[in-house]
Amino acid sequence: MLRFGTDGVRGDADTYLSSSSMIGLARATARVLGAAEFLVGRDTRESGPRIAADLTHGFVAEGARVTSLGVASTPAIAFLAQRAGVPAAIVSASHNPWSDNGVKIVGGDGRKLADELERAIEEELESMPAAASGSPPDAGAPTPAVDLDPYVAHLLGALDGRTLDGLHIVIDCANGAASELAPRAFRAAGARVEVINAEPDGRNINAGCGSTYPEPLQRSVRDHGANLGLALDGDADRVVAVDENGELVDGDQLMVMTALDWHARRILRNDAIAVTVMSNLGLRRALSTAGVGIVETPVGDRHVTAAMATHDLAIGGEQSGHIVFADLATTGDGVLTGLIVGDLLARRGVTMSAQAAAMTRLPQVLVNVRLSPGVDLALPAVQQEMGAVRAELGDRGRLVVRSSGTEPVVRVMVEAPTEAEAEAAAGRVRAALEAQ
Secondary structure, X not given: OOOOEEOEEEEEOOOOOOHHHHHHHHHHHHHHHOOOEEEXXXXXXXXXXXXXXXXXXXXXXXXXXXXXXXXXXXXXXXXXXXXXXXXXXXXXXXXXXXXXXXXXXXXXXOOEOOHHHHHHHHHHXXXXXXXXXXXXXXXXXXXXXXXXXXXXXXXXHOXXXXXXXXXXXXXXXXXXXXXXXXXXXXXXXXXXEEEEOOOOOOOOOOOOOOOOOOHHHHHXXXXXXXXXEEEEOOOOOOEEEEOOOOOEEOHHHHHHHHHHHHHHOOOOHHHEEEEEOOOOHHHHHHXXXXXXXXXXXXXXHHHHHHHHHHHOOOEEEOOOOOEEEOOOOOOOOHHHHHHHHHHHHHHHOOOHHXXXXXXXOOOEEEEEEOOOOOOOOOOHHHHHHHHHHHHHHHHHOEEEEEEOOOOOOEEEEEEOOOHHHHHHHHHHHHHHHHOO
16 A cells, blocks of 8 residues: 655555556545646656656546656756646655655645645545556657756746856766756856766666765766766755865755855845754754754654744755755755855855865764664663763764654664764664663
8 A cells, every 4th residue: 555655655666656556646646636737747767657657647537637747856846836836746766776766746836745635645545446546558659858948947046147157066967857957057057067977777867876875976076176066866856065175065064054155145034944853963063153043853854844934944954965945946956956055156256165164064873773572762771871871972962863754763863073982872872772
Protein backbone atom coordinates (compact mmCIF):
# COMPACT_ATOMS: atom_id res chain seq x y z
CA MET A 1 0.00 0.00 0.00
CA LEU A 2 1.39 3.39 -0.98
CA ARG A 3 2.09 5.78 1.89
CA PHE A 4 3.18 9.39 1.85
CA GLY A 5 6.45 10.02 3.64
CA THR A 6 8.16 13.32 4.36
CA ASP A 7 8.65 13.89 0.62
CA GLY A 8 5.81 12.14 -1.19
CA VAL A 9 5.75 8.42 -2.00
CA ARG A 10 9.14 6.95 -2.79
CA GLY A 11 10.63 3.50 -3.31
CA ASP A 12 11.78 0.94 -5.85
CA ALA A 13 10.41 1.99 -9.23
CA ASP A 14 9.56 -1.49 -10.52
CA THR A 15 7.89 -2.90 -7.42
CA TYR A 16 6.61 -0.19 -5.07
CA LEU A 17 5.75 2.20 -7.90
CA SER A 18 4.11 -0.30 -10.23
CA SER A 19 1.86 0.85 -13.05
CA SER A 20 -1.31 -0.17 -11.23
CA SER A 21 -0.29 1.67 -8.07
CA MET A 22 0.60 4.83 -10.01
CA ILE A 23 -2.67 4.85 -11.92
CA GLY A 24 -4.52 4.31 -8.65
CA LEU A 25 -2.58 7.11 -6.95
CA ALA A 26 -3.49 9.53 -9.72
CA ARG A 27 -7.17 8.58 -9.59
CA ALA A 28 -7.30 8.93 -5.81
CA THR A 29 -5.50 12.29 -6.00
CA ALA A 30 -7.91 13.59 -8.64
CA ARG A 31 -10.90 12.54 -6.56
CA VAL A 32 -9.63 14.16 -3.36
CA LEU A 33 -8.41 17.40 -4.93
CA GLY A 34 -11.25 17.69 -7.43
CA ALA A 35 -9.03 19.55 -9.87
CA ALA A 36 -9.92 19.85 -13.55
CA GLU A 37 -6.27 19.93 -14.67
CA PHE A 38 -2.90 18.57 -13.55
CA LEU A 39 0.70 19.16 -14.58
CA VAL A 40 3.06 16.18 -14.72
CA GLY A 41 6.85 16.58 -14.79
CA ARG A 42 9.77 14.29 -14.06
CA ASP A 43 13.51 13.98 -13.60
CA THR A 44 15.81 11.89 -15.80
CA ARG A 45 15.37 8.40 -14.33
CA GLU A 46 14.78 5.49 -16.67
CA SER A 47 11.41 4.78 -15.03
CA GLY A 48 10.22 8.39 -15.32
CA PRO A 49 8.43 8.23 -18.69
CA ARG A 50 6.48 5.12 -17.66
CA ILE A 51 5.42 6.54 -14.29
CA ALA A 52 4.47 9.89 -15.86
CA ALA A 53 2.34 8.02 -18.42
CA ASP A 54 0.67 5.97 -15.67
CA LEU A 55 -0.19 9.09 -13.71
CA THR A 56 -1.55 10.75 -16.85
CA HIS A 57 -3.73 7.70 -17.48
CA GLY A 58 -5.14 7.92 -13.95
CA PHE A 59 -5.84 11.65 -14.05
CA VAL A 60 -7.53 11.41 -17.45
CA ALA A 61 -9.64 8.47 -16.24
CA GLU A 62 -11.09 10.84 -13.62
CA GLY A 63 -11.94 13.45 -16.24
CA ALA A 64 -8.97 15.78 -15.66
CA ARG A 65 -6.82 17.37 -18.35
CA VAL A 66 -3.07 16.81 -18.17
CA THR A 67 -0.22 19.02 -19.34
CA SER A 68 3.03 17.11 -19.64
CA LEU A 69 6.12 19.11 -18.71
CA GLY A 70 8.64 16.47 -19.75
CA VAL A 71 11.94 16.73 -17.86
CA ALA A 72 11.90 19.62 -15.41
CA SER A 73 13.31 20.29 -11.95
CA THR A 74 11.12 20.08 -8.86
CA PRO A 75 11.25 23.85 -8.21
CA ALA A 76 10.47 24.57 -11.88
CA ILE A 77 7.40 22.32 -11.73
CA ALA A 78 6.27 23.91 -8.45
CA PHE A 79 6.71 27.37 -9.99
CA LEU A 80 4.67 26.44 -13.07
CA ALA A 81 1.95 24.89 -10.89
CA GLN A 82 1.68 28.07 -8.85
CA ARG A 83 1.72 30.21 -11.99
CA ALA A 84 -1.06 28.20 -13.60
CA GLY A 85 -2.98 27.68 -10.36
CA VAL A 86 -3.27 23.92 -10.90
CA PRO A 87 -1.85 20.93 -8.99
CA ALA A 88 1.16 19.01 -10.25
CA ALA A 89 2.64 15.54 -9.90
CA ILE A 90 6.44 15.57 -9.70
CA VAL A 91 8.04 12.25 -10.63
CA SER A 92 11.38 12.14 -8.83
CA ALA A 93 13.30 10.42 -6.04
CA SER A 94 15.53 13.46 -5.51
CA HIS A 95 19.03 12.33 -4.47
CA ASN A 96 18.22 8.58 -4.43
CA PRO A 97 19.78 6.16 -6.96
CA TRP A 98 18.26 5.63 -10.41
CA SER A 99 16.44 2.42 -9.44
CA ASP A 100 14.22 4.36 -7.03
CA ASN A 101 11.56 6.84 -8.00
CA GLY A 102 8.82 8.77 -6.32
CA VAL A 103 5.84 11.05 -6.72
CA LYS A 104 5.35 14.37 -4.97
CA ILE A 105 2.02 16.16 -5.28
CA VAL A 106 1.91 19.93 -5.02
CA GLY A 107 -1.26 21.98 -4.97
CA GLY A 108 -2.25 24.89 -7.18
CA ASP A 109 -0.25 27.10 -4.82
CA GLY A 110 2.95 25.24 -5.70
CA ARG A 111 3.28 23.84 -2.19
CA LYS A 112 3.24 20.31 -0.82
CA LEU A 113 -0.15 19.07 0.25
CA ALA A 114 -1.20 19.31 3.88
CA ASP A 115 -0.94 16.12 5.93
CA GLU A 116 -4.71 15.73 6.05
CA LEU A 117 -4.98 15.83 2.25
CA GLU A 118 -2.26 13.20 1.89
CA ARG A 119 -4.09 10.99 4.41
CA ALA A 120 -7.33 11.47 2.47
CA ILE A 121 -5.59 10.35 -0.73
CA GLU A 122 -4.22 7.27 1.05
CA GLU A 123 -7.69 6.42 2.36
CA GLU A 124 -9.28 6.91 -1.08
CA LEU A 125 -6.62 4.73 -2.68
CA GLU A 126 -7.11 2.01 -0.06
CA SER A 127 -10.85 1.91 -0.65
CA MET A 128 -10.54 1.88 -4.43
CA PRO A 129 -11.39 -1.40 -6.20
CA ALA A 130 -8.39 -3.06 -7.85
CA ALA A 131 -10.06 -2.72 -11.24
CA ALA A 132 -10.04 1.06 -10.92
CA SER A 133 -6.31 1.13 -11.67
CA GLY A 134 -7.01 -0.14 -15.18
CA SER A 135 -4.31 -1.21 -17.59
CA PRO A 136 -1.25 0.98 -18.13
CA PRO A 137 -1.11 2.96 -21.36
CA ASP A 138 1.69 2.85 -23.87
CA ALA A 139 4.08 5.68 -22.94
CA GLY A 140 4.38 6.50 -26.65
CA ALA A 141 6.76 9.08 -28.03
CA PRO A 142 8.46 11.42 -25.54
CA THR A 143 6.56 14.64 -24.96
CA PRO A 144 8.58 17.74 -25.90
CA ALA A 145 9.70 19.71 -22.87
CA VAL A 146 7.49 22.64 -21.94
CA ASP A 147 8.81 26.16 -22.43
CA LEU A 148 10.76 27.06 -19.28
CA ASP A 149 11.38 30.68 -20.32
CA PRO A 150 9.02 32.06 -17.63
CA TYR A 151 10.84 30.10 -14.93
CA VAL A 152 14.28 31.22 -16.14
CA ALA A 153 13.05 34.83 -16.22
CA HIS A 154 11.80 34.36 -12.67
CA LEU A 155 15.22 33.09 -11.56
CA LEU A 156 17.03 36.01 -13.17
CA GLY A 157 14.56 38.40 -11.55
CA ALA A 158 16.05 37.46 -8.18
CA LEU A 159 19.16 39.41 -9.21
CA ASP A 160 17.23 42.70 -9.40
CA GLY A 161 18.90 43.66 -12.67
CA ARG A 162 22.42 42.75 -11.55
CA THR A 163 24.62 40.20 -13.36
CA LEU A 164 27.23 37.60 -12.46
CA ASP A 165 29.75 39.10 -14.87
CA GLY A 166 33.29 38.16 -13.89
CA LEU A 167 32.34 35.00 -12.00
CA HIS A 168 33.73 31.66 -13.20
CA ILE A 169 31.43 28.87 -11.99
CA VAL A 170 31.50 25.07 -12.28
CA ILE A 171 28.09 23.39 -12.07
CA ASP A 172 27.60 19.69 -11.32
CA CYS A 173 24.11 18.87 -12.60
CA ALA A 174 24.06 15.32 -11.14
CA ASN A 175 22.90 14.05 -14.56
CA GLY A 176 19.50 15.16 -13.39
CA ALA A 177 16.55 17.37 -14.16
CA ALA A 178 18.51 20.63 -14.37
CA SER A 179 21.19 19.37 -16.76
CA GLU A 180 20.09 21.88 -19.40
CA LEU A 181 18.31 24.39 -17.19
CA ALA A 182 21.07 25.26 -14.71
CA PRO A 183 23.81 26.10 -17.27
CA ARG A 184 21.26 28.10 -19.26
CA ALA A 185 20.27 30.20 -16.24
CA PHE A 186 23.82 30.96 -15.10
CA ARG A 187 25.00 31.85 -18.59
CA ALA A 188 22.00 34.14 -19.00
CA ALA A 189 23.06 35.80 -15.75
CA GLY A 190 26.47 36.57 -17.24
CA ALA A 191 28.66 33.96 -15.54
CA ARG A 192 31.38 31.99 -17.29
CA VAL A 193 30.17 28.42 -16.82
CA GLU A 194 31.81 24.99 -16.86
CA VAL A 195 29.42 22.04 -16.70
CA ILE A 196 30.01 18.50 -15.44
CA ASN A 197 27.67 15.52 -15.10
CA ALA A 198 25.03 16.88 -17.46
CA GLU A 199 24.57 13.90 -19.80
CA PRO A 200 21.73 11.85 -18.28
CA ASP A 201 21.20 8.34 -19.59
CA GLY A 202 18.41 7.25 -17.23
CA ARG A 203 20.74 5.43 -14.86
CA ASN A 204 23.54 7.85 -14.05
CA ILE A 205 21.45 10.33 -12.06
CA ASN A 206 23.24 11.07 -8.74
CA ALA A 207 25.78 8.32 -9.57
CA GLY A 208 29.00 9.43 -7.92
CA CYS A 209 28.12 13.06 -8.56
CA GLY A 210 25.90 15.90 -7.44
CA SER A 211 25.24 17.22 -3.94
CA THR A 212 25.79 13.89 -2.19
CA TYR A 213 29.10 13.21 -3.98
CA PRO A 214 30.84 16.60 -4.29
CA GLU A 215 34.37 15.24 -4.89
CA PRO A 216 34.23 15.53 -8.72
CA LEU A 217 33.11 19.15 -8.36
CA GLN A 218 35.90 19.91 -5.90
CA ARG A 219 38.48 18.58 -8.37
CA SER A 220 36.91 20.45 -11.27
CA VAL A 221 36.89 23.79 -9.44
CA ARG A 222 40.57 23.43 -8.65
CA ASP A 223 41.40 22.30 -12.21
CA HIS A 224 39.57 25.24 -13.80
CA GLY A 225 40.63 27.84 -11.24
CA ALA A 226 36.96 28.77 -10.79
CA ASN A 227 35.53 31.18 -8.22
CA LEU A 228 32.68 28.91 -7.21
CA GLY A 229 31.34 25.39 -7.65
CA LEU A 230 27.70 24.32 -7.29
CA ALA A 231 26.50 20.72 -6.95
CA LEU A 232 22.80 20.07 -7.49
CA ASP A 233 20.92 16.87 -6.77
CA GLY A 234 18.79 14.88 -9.21
CA ASP A 235 15.72 17.11 -9.03
CA ALA A 236 17.67 20.33 -8.30
CA ASP A 237 15.83 21.28 -5.13
CA ARG A 238 19.08 21.35 -3.16
CA VAL A 239 22.65 22.53 -3.69
CA VAL A 240 25.97 22.45 -1.92
CA ALA A 241 28.86 24.68 -2.92
CA VAL A 242 32.64 24.54 -3.30
CA ASP A 243 34.88 27.55 -2.71
CA GLU A 244 37.73 28.69 -4.95
CA ASN A 245 40.12 26.37 -3.09
CA GLY A 246 37.96 23.31 -3.67
CA GLU A 247 36.66 23.22 -0.07
CA LEU A 248 33.08 22.13 0.55
CA VAL A 249 30.51 24.71 1.70
CA ASP A 250 27.34 23.03 3.01
CA GLY A 251 23.78 24.24 3.41
CA ASP A 252 24.35 25.61 6.91
CA GLN A 253 27.19 27.81 5.65
CA LEU A 254 25.14 28.96 2.67
CA MET A 255 22.32 29.99 4.99
CA VAL A 256 24.71 31.89 7.26
CA MET A 257 26.21 33.72 4.27
CA THR A 258 22.88 34.78 2.83
CA ALA A 259 21.27 35.57 6.19
CA LEU A 260 24.17 37.81 7.25
CA ASP A 261 24.14 39.54 3.85
CA TRP A 262 20.39 40.16 3.99
CA HIS A 263 20.65 41.28 7.64
CA ALA A 264 23.32 43.83 6.70
CA ARG A 265 21.11 45.08 3.86
CA ARG A 266 18.10 45.26 6.21
CA ILE A 267 16.00 42.90 4.09
CA LEU A 268 16.02 39.87 6.41
CA ARG A 269 12.44 39.80 7.59
CA ASN A 270 12.12 39.59 11.39
CA ASP A 271 15.92 39.12 11.59
CA ALA A 272 15.67 35.34 11.90
CA ILE A 273 15.77 32.18 9.79
CA ALA A 274 14.28 28.69 10.19
CA VAL A 275 16.61 25.70 10.55
CA THR A 276 16.26 22.09 11.69
CA VAL A 277 17.66 20.55 14.86
CA MET A 278 20.45 19.07 12.72
CA SER A 279 21.93 22.42 11.72
CA ASN A 280 25.43 22.79 13.12
CA LEU A 281 26.11 24.64 16.35
CA GLY A 282 28.49 26.82 14.35
CA LEU A 283 25.48 28.23 12.47
CA ARG A 284 23.79 29.16 15.73
CA ARG A 285 26.91 30.87 17.06
CA ALA A 286 27.60 32.82 13.86
CA LEU A 287 24.04 34.11 13.60
CA SER A 288 23.71 34.89 17.31
CA THR A 289 26.90 36.96 17.25
CA ALA A 290 25.44 39.04 14.41
CA GLY A 291 22.07 39.48 16.12
CA VAL A 292 20.19 37.08 13.84
CA GLY A 293 17.80 34.64 15.50
CA ILE A 294 16.74 31.12 14.57
CA VAL A 295 13.50 29.18 14.72
CA GLU A 296 14.34 25.50 15.21
CA THR A 297 12.22 22.77 13.65
CA PRO A 298 12.19 18.98 13.37
CA VAL A 299 14.02 17.47 10.40
CA GLY A 300 12.23 17.87 7.05
CA ASP A 301 11.58 20.74 4.69
CA ARG A 302 7.84 20.51 5.43
CA HIS A 303 8.55 21.61 9.01
CA VAL A 304 10.90 24.34 7.84
CA THR A 305 8.39 25.89 5.45
CA ALA A 306 5.63 25.68 8.07
CA ALA A 307 7.81 27.55 10.57
CA MET A 308 8.69 30.16 7.95
CA ALA A 309 5.01 30.80 7.33
CA THR A 310 4.15 30.93 11.04
CA HIS A 311 6.97 33.32 11.93
CA ASP A 312 7.00 35.30 8.65
CA LEU A 313 10.58 34.42 7.73
CA ALA A 314 12.26 34.87 4.37
CA ILE A 315 15.02 32.22 4.63
CA GLY A 316 14.97 28.66 5.94
CA GLY A 317 16.55 25.36 5.16
CA GLU A 318 18.59 22.31 5.98
CA GLN A 319 22.25 21.37 6.20
CA SER A 320 21.75 19.21 3.08
CA GLY A 321 21.43 22.36 0.96
CA HIS A 322 17.63 22.34 0.68
CA ILE A 323 17.16 26.08 1.17
CA VAL A 324 13.90 28.00 0.75
CA PHE A 325 13.67 31.70 -0.07
CA ALA A 326 10.03 32.25 0.74
CA ASP A 327 9.53 35.40 -1.33
CA LEU A 328 10.93 33.73 -4.44
CA ALA A 329 9.98 30.04 -4.27
CA THR A 330 7.57 27.61 -2.64
CA THR A 331 10.20 24.90 -2.22
CA GLY A 332 13.95 24.48 -2.05
CA ASP A 333 15.58 25.57 -5.29
CA GLY A 334 19.24 24.75 -5.89
CA VAL A 335 19.58 26.93 -8.98
CA LEU A 336 17.97 29.91 -7.26
CA THR A 337 20.19 29.44 -4.20
CA GLY A 338 23.26 29.30 -6.44
CA LEU A 339 22.28 32.52 -8.19
CA ILE A 340 21.73 34.29 -4.87
CA VAL A 341 25.14 33.14 -3.62
CA GLY A 342 26.77 34.15 -6.91
CA ASP A 343 25.13 37.55 -6.67
CA LEU A 344 26.53 38.01 -3.17
CA LEU A 345 30.07 37.29 -4.40
CA ALA A 346 29.78 39.48 -7.51
CA ARG A 347 28.05 42.36 -5.73
CA ARG A 348 30.50 42.50 -2.83
CA GLY A 349 33.64 41.52 -4.76
CA VAL A 350 34.56 38.86 -2.21
CA THR A 351 35.76 35.26 -2.35
CA MET A 352 33.63 32.28 -1.47
CA SER A 353 36.14 31.12 1.15
CA ALA A 354 35.99 34.48 2.92
CA GLN A 355 32.21 34.35 3.09
CA ALA A 356 32.12 30.72 4.23
CA ALA A 357 34.55 31.62 7.05
CA ALA A 358 31.74 33.56 8.75
CA MET A 359 30.75 30.18 10.23
CA THR A 360 33.09 27.78 12.00
CA ARG A 361 31.64 24.30 11.65
CA LEU A 362 32.01 22.08 14.71
CA PRO A 363 32.87 18.40 14.21
CA GLN A 364 29.61 16.48 13.94
CA VAL A 365 29.22 12.72 14.43
CA LEU A 366 26.08 10.84 13.37
CA VAL A 367 25.29 7.33 14.61
CA ASN A 368 22.28 5.17 13.75
CA VAL A 369 21.21 2.70 16.45
CA ARG A 370 18.80 -0.14 15.70
CA LEU A 371 16.85 -0.78 18.91
CA SER A 372 15.73 -4.08 20.35
CA PRO A 373 11.96 -4.56 20.76
CA GLY A 374 10.61 -2.70 23.77
CA VAL A 375 13.51 -0.26 24.03
CA ASP A 376 12.73 3.45 23.80
CA LEU A 377 14.35 6.77 24.60
CA ALA A 378 12.32 7.24 27.80
CA LEU A 379 14.05 4.43 29.71
CA PRO A 380 15.77 5.83 32.84
CA ALA A 381 19.23 4.44 32.01
CA VAL A 382 19.11 6.01 28.54
CA GLN A 383 17.88 9.35 29.86
CA GLN A 384 20.57 9.32 32.56
CA GLU A 385 23.41 8.81 30.06
CA MET A 386 22.00 11.43 27.70
CA GLY A 387 21.79 13.90 30.58
CA ALA A 388 25.37 13.18 31.59
CA VAL A 389 26.64 13.75 28.05
CA ARG A 390 24.74 17.02 27.74
CA ALA A 391 26.08 18.21 31.09
CA GLU A 392 29.67 17.45 30.08
CA LEU A 393 29.32 19.15 26.70
CA GLY A 394 27.66 22.22 28.20
CA ASP A 395 27.68 25.09 25.71
CA ARG A 396 30.71 23.62 23.93
CA GLY A 397 28.59 21.16 21.94
CA ARG A 398 25.21 19.52 21.40
CA LEU A 399 23.51 16.14 21.63
CA VAL A 400 20.42 15.43 19.53
CA VAL A 401 18.71 12.03 19.78
CA ARG A 402 15.64 11.33 17.67
CA SER A 403 13.72 8.45 16.18
CA SER A 404 14.02 8.23 12.41
CA GLY A 405 10.93 8.95 10.35
CA THR A 406 12.04 6.64 7.55
CA GLU A 407 13.88 3.74 9.23
CA PRO A 408 13.47 1.66 12.45
CA VAL A 409 16.48 3.34 14.05
CA VAL A 410 17.36 6.07 16.50
CA ARG A 411 19.67 8.76 15.18
CA VAL A 412 22.29 10.08 17.58
CA MET A 413 24.05 13.33 16.64
CA VAL A 414 26.85 14.84 18.69
CA GLU A 415 28.75 18.07 18.09
CA ALA A 416 31.87 18.83 20.12
CA PRO A 417 35.06 20.88 19.85
CA THR A 418 36.97 17.84 18.54
CA GLU A 419 36.07 14.81 16.44
CA ALA A 420 37.38 12.49 19.14
CA GLU A 421 35.19 14.02 21.84
CA ALA A 422 32.13 13.86 19.57
CA GLU A 423 32.79 10.21 18.72
CA ALA A 424 33.28 9.29 22.38
CA ALA A 425 30.03 10.99 23.42
CA ALA A 426 28.06 9.37 20.61
CA GLY A 427 29.52 6.00 21.57
CA ARG A 428 28.35 6.41 25.15
CA VAL A 429 24.76 7.13 24.11
CA ARG A 430 24.84 4.27 21.62
CA ALA A 431 26.07 1.86 24.31
CA ALA A 432 23.31 3.00 26.68
CA LEU A 433 20.68 2.31 24.02
CA GLU A 434 22.10 -1.07 23.02
CA ALA A 435 22.47 -2.23 26.64
CA GLN A 436 18.73 -2.12 27.31
